Amino acid sequence: MTTVMQIRDLHLRFPLGRSLMDHVKGRPGRVVQALNGVSLDLIQGETLGVVGESGCGKSTLARCIVRLYPPSEGSILFEGQDVFAGDARADRSYNRRVQMMFQDPYSSLNPRMTTGQILAEALSVHQMRPEPEIPARVSELLELVRLPQDAQHRLPHEFSGGQRQRIAIARALAVEPEVLIADELVSALDVSVQAQVVNLLLDLQRDLGLTILFVAHDLRLVRHVSNRVAVIYLGRIVEIGDSETLFSAPAHPYSQALLSAAPSLNPDNRGNATRLEGELPSPLNMPSGCPFHVRCPHASDICKSTIPALTPFEGCGEVACHHVEEINAHA
Amino acid sequence: MQDQSPILEVDRLNTTFHRNGRPLPALRDVSFSVARGEVLGLVGESGSGKSVTLRSIIGLARRYGEVTGQILWQGRDLLPMPDRALRQVQGREIAMIFQEPMTSLNPLLTVGLQLEETLQSHTDLPRAARRDRAVEMLDLVGIPSAAQRLKDYPHQFSGGMRQRVMIAIALAANPKLLLADEPTTALDVTIQAQILDLILRLADEMDMGVVLVTHDLGVVAQTCDNVAVMYAGRIVEQGPVRDVLREPRHPYTVGLMRSVPENLPPRTPLYSVPGTPPGLDALPPGCAFAPRCAACIQPCQQDRPGLSLIADGRQVACFNPVTKAEGNAA
Ligand SMILES: Nc1ncnc2c1ncn2[C@@H]1O[C@H](COP(=O)(O)OP(=O)(O)OP(=O)(O)O)[C@@H](O)[C@H]1O
Ligand SMILES: Nc1ncnc2c1ncn2[C@@H]1O[C@H](COP(=O)(O)OP(=O)(O)OP(=O)(O)O)[C@@H](O)[C@H]1O
Ligand code: SF4
Ligand code: SF4
Numbered sequence: 295m296t297t298v299m300q301i302r303d304l305h306l307r308f309p310l311g312r313s314l315m316d317h318v319k320g321r322p323g324r325v326v327q328a329l330n331g332v333s334l335d336l337i338q339g340e341t342l343g344v345v346g347e348s349g350c351g352k353s354t355l356a357r358c359i360v361r362l363y364p365p366s367e368g369s370i371l372f373e374g375q376d377v378f379a380g381d382a383r384a385d386r387s388y389n390r391r392v393q394m395m396f397q398d399p400y401s402s403l404n405p406r407m408t409t410g411q412i413l414a415e416a417l418s419v420h421q422m423r424p425e426p427e428i429p430a431r432v433s434e435l436l437e438l439v440r441l442p443q444d445a446q447h448r449l450p451h452e453f454s455g456g457q458r459q460r461i462a463i464a465r466a467l468a469v470e471p472e473v474l475i476a477d478e479l480v481s482a483l484d485v486s487v488q489a490q491v492v493n494l495l496l497d498l499q500r501d502l503g504l505t506i507l508f509v510a511h512d513l514r515l516v517r518h519v520s521n522r523v524a525v526i527y528l529g530r531i532v533e534i535g536d537s538e539t540l541f542s543a544p545a546h547p548y549s550q551a552l553l554s555a556a557p558s559l560n561p562d563n564r565g566n567a568t569r570l571e572g573e574l575p576s577p578l579n580m581p582s583g584c585p586f587h588v589r590c591p592h593a594s595d596i597c598k599s600t601i602p603a604l605t606p607f608e609g610c611g612e613v614a615c616h617h618v619e620e621i622n623a624h625a
Numbered sequence: 626m627q628d629q630s631p632i633l634e635v636d637r638l639n640t641t642f643h644r645n646g647r648p649l650p651a652l653r654d655v656s657f658s659v660a661r662g663e664v665l666g667l668v669g670e671s672g673s674g675k676s677v678t679l680r681s682i683i684g685l686a687r688r689y690g691e692v693t694g695q696i697l698w699q700g701r702d703l704l705p706m707p708d709r710a711l712r713q714v715q716g717r718e719i720a721m722i723f724q725e726p727m728t729s730l731n732p733l734l735t736v737g738l739q740l741e742e743t744l745q746s747h748t749d750l751p752r753a754a755r756r757d758r759a760v761e762m763l764d765l766v767g768i769p770s771a772a773q774r775l776k777d778y779p780h781q782f783s784g785g786m787r788q789r790v791m792i793a794i795a796l797a798a799n800p801k802l803l804l805a806d807e808p809t810t811a812l813d814v815t816i817q818a819q820i821l822d823l824i825l826r827l828a829d830e831m832d833m834g835v836v837l838v839t840h841d842l843g844v845v846a847q848t849c850d851n852v853a854v855m856y857a858g859r860i861v862e863q864g865p866v867r868d869v870l871r872e873p874r875h876p877y878t879v880g881l882m883r884s885v886p887e888n889l890p891p892r893t894p895l896y897s898v899p900g901t902p903p904g905l906d907a908l909p910p911g912c913a914f915a916p917r918c919a920a921c922i923q924p925c926q927q928d929r930p931g932l933s934l935i936a937d938g939r940q941v942a943c944f945n946p947v948t949k950a951e952g953n954a955a
């Protein structure tokens with residue numbers, strides 16, 4: 295087991311600037327605390343699923359990994375090298391070896407370039423192939439993501455959402471990355487195409503030893519593709535562990551609530567899912583103590599004052615909850 | 626509860642684009658209706674025409690394509706309507722949530738201003754009430770610290786939050802019909818549940834009709850009354866949600882349902898309908914699904930199956946529909 299990437303105590307704060315009211319009242323500007331101490335290891339060849347509420351910091355984490363956002367605190371080591379350190383920053387090969395696929399493919403594809411041009415550009419910028427071999431490689435890539443060859447000559451707006459997503463995948467794969475950061479990669483695809491892309495990722499992983507960070511909201515899919523899963527809540531990992539174990543017996547109260555909200559395929563189960571009650575948490579005003587305490591049915595005094603640390607819990611991975619033992623004893 | 630009279634009746638909708646002088650038939654003979662308070666699900670292959678259907682209804686497709694047929698909105702045909710009259714209907718009566726929120730929000734305007742603009746042009750609310758309504762809407766769609774975030778720009782929100790802002794804008798003017806294109810794909814299941822509850826509540830209490838495009842069959846199961854399955858620009862199967870999901874009859878629908886990763890050993894290959902959908906410029910003469918269909922029989926390659934009634938409220942376009950026993954075996 296080789297660790298390709300070590301993320302340590304990552305924090306990211308976005309300043310939003312001061313509003314008029316802030317000036318009047320002499321308050322400091324508002325800050326979004328998007329990441330609040332995320333630590334995790336990515337192991338060579340694994341798929342690590344990342345799930346959590348919308349706005350909890352998944353894309354921010356992904357963007358830090360590909361160096362789009364420098365963290366406010368903490369570090370990311372790739373093969374032992376701090377990727378934000380001076381000389382590592384200059385290392386362009388990192389940009390090729392660690393590829394990100396974005397949540398919103400339309401805004402990341404140049405609307406004036408044809409698919410063929412987009413792919414050819416990626417190939418030549420990173421000098422993946424000598425110039426004369428590029429057209430053949432472009433055809434190969436289209437085949438890989440199952441787009442028809444005539445797609446080469448078309449502009450992004452001439453494709454459906456799902457087709458555009460596949461162009462983005464082809465572009466990321468063009469540079470033969472080692473780590474793939476897939477942010478909601480297949481969310482825009484119908485289940486049949488989703489299945490194709492997932493099979494493609496599983497194949498690439500088997501053949502090329504690709505390491506994948508798989509961010510997605512579709513819990514069935516995350517369960518299916520991941521070796522391990524991390525559950526994030528308000529910029530913190532609250533549970534991490536083996537995918538099957540976590541999905542069959544989530545230990546953290548938030549993981550439990552999240553998994554129970556997955557919509558059932560049976561129309562007769564309508565309205566049976568438990569709904570999370572309580573005030574929505576905001577990264578603008580972080581709650582004290584356990585970030586989940588305002589909505590947690592098991593919250594006690596200690597939860598309001600002390601942040602629970604991520605600690606190993608018997609039979610599961612690691613869980614950040616003061617009462618994990620009592621809660622799971624009754625289960 | 627829904628009453629039976631349709632507010633929207635789409636009849637033989639045909640939308641054609643052109644590329645290099647060649648016609649691209651994106652929609653062919655699409656017909657369906659939506660009753661007050663009804664939630665109709667629209668599912669189907671990526672590229673099958675779900676978004677084009679919604680864009681045709683709201684009058685966007687006619688700007689870059691040719692749209693024919695009838696779109697009866699409360700009895701009036703929207704197709705021949707001039708742009709100005711159509712704009713009156715849009716937004717105020719019919720609202721749309723677009724598939725890619727980042728491209729339909731203005732990146733240069735704050736979220737509050739965009740909500741405010743919608744309210745100004747589509748409601749009669751005075752200024753102060755508009756701000757309250759804006760906060761209320763953001764709150765309803767689950768944006769934390771809503772009042773504090775009115776002054777933020779779209780890029781300062783997460784993907785799912787932008788999607789919720791879009792939903793807030795669409796619902797702000799109490800539309801009678803909501804066209805929602807993948808409204809919850811960027812949302813986690815807890816927020817998704819909350820948004821779908823909100824849409825269902827509005828459908829129920831305000832008699833709002835909803836056309837919901839989604840590829841999440843779980844969402845279809847949990848929210849829709851009826852569902853239409855599209856393939857290559859046509860509706861191939863249609864009916865009450867319970868019946869279609871329990872007993873899909875069209876081979877494509879069966880394939881779709883088999884692709885859902887459920888009760889499978891982890892990290893094993895998923896079922897996926899073999900082959901790729903035909904290009905719009907190379908549609909087969911007979912059934913468009915024939916090249917990928919295991920049930921393909923004699924007439925399928927030459928003749929096109931029409932959508933026909935097979936049971937109460939259920940329609941299928943197939944010469945050799947799957948029976949229940951086969952469906953389970955597949
Ligand atoms: N402006 C356009 N010009 C040419 N072809 C177009 C245009 N817009 C859409 N199309 C084509 O029309 C077909 C239907 O597209 P549509 O966007 O409706 O698919 P969809 O069912 O919404 O797919 P998805 O699930 O991937 O969003 C596709 O083949 C697409 O390439
Ligand atoms: N550029 C930015 N400026 C200010 N705030 C930001 C910026 N980008 C993200 N945020 C904030 O950081 C928080 C985390 O956002 P992020 O995009 O990481 O969420 P996410 O988990 O990916 O959510 P989703 O599932 O909705 O995509 C949100 O509160 C968001 O508003
Ligand atoms: S620490 Fe307390 S509030 Fe947080 S999840 Fe555990 S029981 Fe709930
Ligand atoms: S009409 Fe024929 S080819 Fe088309 S779906 Fe039915 S059986 Fe298959």
Ligand SMILES: [Mg+2]
Pocket residue numbers: 352353354397477783784785
């Ligand atoms: Mg995101």
Ligand SMILES: [Mg+2]
Pocket residue numbers: 454455675676677724806
């Ligand atoms: Mg679409």
